[in-house]
Amino acid sequence: MLAARTRNVAAAEDALADAFAAALSAWPRGGVPEKPEAWLFAAARRKLIDAARRALTASAAEDALILTIEELEEMGRDDAPDRRLGLLFACAHPAIEPSVRTPLMLQTVLGFSAERIASAFLVEPAAMGQRLVRAKKKIKDAGIPFDVPKPTEWPERLAAVLDAIYAAYGVGWTDPLGADPERRGLAEEAIWLGRVLVSQTPREPEALGLLALMLHLDARRPARRVDGRFVPLEEQDTKLWRRDLIDDAERVLTAASAQGQAGRYQYEAAIQSAHALRAFHGEADWPAIQVLYGALAELTGSPVAKLNHVAALTRVDGKLEQGLAALDALATEHAVLLNYQPFWALKADLCARAGKSDEARAAFAEAIARETDPAVIAFLRNRSAALR
Amino acid sequence: MKYALLCYETPDDFATRDDARRQSAYRAAHSAYLDRLKHAHVAVASVVGGAGLVAPHAATTLRLRGGSRQVLDGPYSDTKEALGGIYLIDVDNLDAALGWAEQCPTAKTGAIEVRPVMPGSG
Numbered sequence: 001m002l003a004a005r006t007r008n009v010a011a012a013e014d015a016l017a018d019a020f021a022a023a024l025s026a027w028p029r030g031g032v033p034e035k036p037e038a039w040l041f042a043a044a045r046r047k048l049i050d051a052a053r054r055a056l057t058a059s060a061a062e063d064a065l066i067l068t069i070e071e072l073e074e075m076g077r078d079d080a081p082d083r084r085l086g087l088l089f090a091c092a093h094p095a096i097e098p099s100v101r102t103p104l105m106l107q108t109v110l111g112f113s114a115e116r117i118a119s120a121f122l123v124e125p126a127a128m129g130q131r132l133v134r135a136k137k138k139i140k141d142a143g144i145p146f147d148v149p150k151p152t153e154w155p156e157r158l159a160a161v162l163d164a165i166y167a168a169y170g171v172g173w174t175d176p177l178g179a180d181p182e183r184r185g186l187a188e189e190a191i192w193l194g195r196v197l198v199s200q201t202p203r204e205p206e207a208l209g210l211l212a213l214m215l216h217l218d219a220r221r222p223a224r225r226v227d228g229r230f231v232p233l234e235e236q237d238t239k240l241w242r243r244d245l246i247d248d249a250e251r252v253l254t255a256a257s258a259q260g261q262a263g264r265y266q267y268e269a270a271i272q273s274a275h276a277l278r279a280f281h282g283e284a285d286w287p288a289i290q291v292l293y294g295a296l297a298e299l300t301g302s303p304v305a306k307l308n309h310v311a312a313l314t315r316v317d318g319k320l321e322q323g324l325a326a327l328d329a330l331a332t333e334h335a336v337l338l339n340y341q342p343f344w345a346l347k348a349d350l351c352a353r354a355g356k357s358d359e360a361r362a363a364f365a366e367a368i369a370r371e372t373d374p375a376v377i378a379f380l381r382n383r384s385a386a387l388r
Numbered sequence: 389m390k391y392a393l394l395c396y397e398t399p400d401d402f403a404t405r406d407d408a409r410r411q412s413a414y415r416a417a418h419s420a421y422l423d424r425l426k427h428a429h430v431a432v433a434s435v436v437g438g439a440g441l442v443a444p445h446a447a448t449t450l451r452l453r454g455g456s457r458q459v460l461d462g463p464y465s466d467t468k469e470a471l472g473g474i475y476l477i478d479v480d481n482l483d484a485a486l487g488w489a490e491q492c493p494t495a496k497t498g499a500i501e502v503r504p505v506m507p508g509s510g
Contacts, residue, residue, distance in 0.1 A: 095482060142504055143389045145481040 085161075085196060086148040092160030093144050100135045105164035106171070107132055116171060122336055154201075162210045162265060165193045169214050174373070187221075190214060198252070208256035209265030215249035216272035218242070230375040238279035246276050267296040290316050303334035304342075311346050320354040341370040345380065357387045390432055390478050390505035391485040395494035397472030402443040417493040418473070425477060430488060432476035444470035469498050476505065 172186025223240035293309035314323030348363035364384035
């Protein structure tokens with residue numbers, strides 16, 4: 001259950017009905033065609049412009065957003081994928097404060113609200129709103145250009161672009177039934193951006209890693225909800241997993257590792273690859289998952305990576321008390337985890353397996369209190385009720 | 389857009405100016421830089437245009453509070469690096485300004501703050 005969560009995103013989205021999604025899944029393997037189908041891009045562009053206009057109405061004083069809309073409206077006339085990428089790179093300009101680059105991209109390129117961005121990044125909405133205003137003011141006042149950077153500057157800006165694309169994927173994934181027009185299709189948007197990026201930088205290992213990661217995650221989408229019910233990763237019917245996306249992901253991940261430069265997204269993709277093995281061998285490669293989360297935690301220092309490392313470690317060695325102790329230590333070191341549903345869900349799971357029913361119930365309650373997706377809440381409630 | 393390139397020099401940079409062996413190279417580097425700015429037509433032609441500043445020991449900092457002056461010996465900031473000079477340029481955007489800042493001799497030893505000039509001034 002926890003390995004399927006990478007950023008507190010709930011599972012599953014129903015198969016989308018609109019042509020947009022269907023066209024994306026029919027794309028040839030190996031990347032984006034030279035020019036995307038005009039109608040496909042026009043549809044995406046319209047969605048972006050609508051989203052940007054909504055955001056503009058909400059915060060009329062932000063002139064920098066007007067510039068963005070003008071840029072957006074020019075897209076589709078010339079090389080559209082470059083222009084959207086150009087915007088992403090502008091938001092990742094070194095003159096912009098690092099922690100606000102990804103939120104800025106999500107707002108200006110994909111039209112996210114400040115509230116949505118704040119919850120994805122586990123920060124207070126008011127603080128996020130202020131930082132976004134400041135960043136847009138910086139772009140405007142300092143004259144930061146909206147150009148695709150020169151190749152010499154590309155590497156330093158790429159990391160921020162990758163984070164933004166992945167954040168978009170994560171947010172899109174939180175709306176399983178496609179009920180929210182702001183979130184529906186965002187996962188597809190993110191994968192599409194990932195493919196475009198790879199087509200522009202075919203030997204960039206982390207761009208390849210990110211695409212492989214998103215493809216692996218998306219391959220399991222059909223299995224995540226059954227009759228609206230949340231299905232944890234370990235219980236998913238692997239026959240529902242999309243083998244074509246898994247194959248695609250593996251091919252992309254292989255291309256990444258051929259570059260011989262490990263990185264955060266490649267580790268994450270490899271972890272998902274190890275999970276995908278359950279479709280072929282009946283069991284995920286848990287020792288590999290443990291090692292990979294360890295490497296990821298070492299590389300990034302991310303509390304979520306550390307949490308998942310504890311989960312994998314406990315899965316491999318079965319030492320529940322040590323796992324629980326590790327969780328407590330982790331929460332002391334990273335208080336932010338105490339607000340993170342999967343932390344409590346893992347604690348509940350370990351307590352349950354250790355026979356500590358009262359503590360498990362308490363932990364399930366904490367998890368439920370931090371979850372908004374009704375299907376996930378129902379799942380957690382059922383698990384709690386099943387405790388002896 | 390007009391930008392000020394505020395050149396923060398290290399104590400060694402300031403010392404170079406007075407060092408008989410190194411001063412002509414120092415002056416030549418800045419002089420050559422200014423020539424390049426003029427040649428590229430980005431140097432702002434204005435009353436000020438830019439200036440090299442005498443080393444920070446000659447600085448005096450003034451504040452006016454409640455109608456009375458506070459005058460203190462020394463530059464505004466007590467940091468190791470101090471403002472050594474200002475270039476004013478007129479270029480398309482921040483990246484162009486950064487491109488010119490990179491070529492300024494001070495970039496190698498000190499730091500250059502790149503700040504836009506208010507529209508309508510300078």
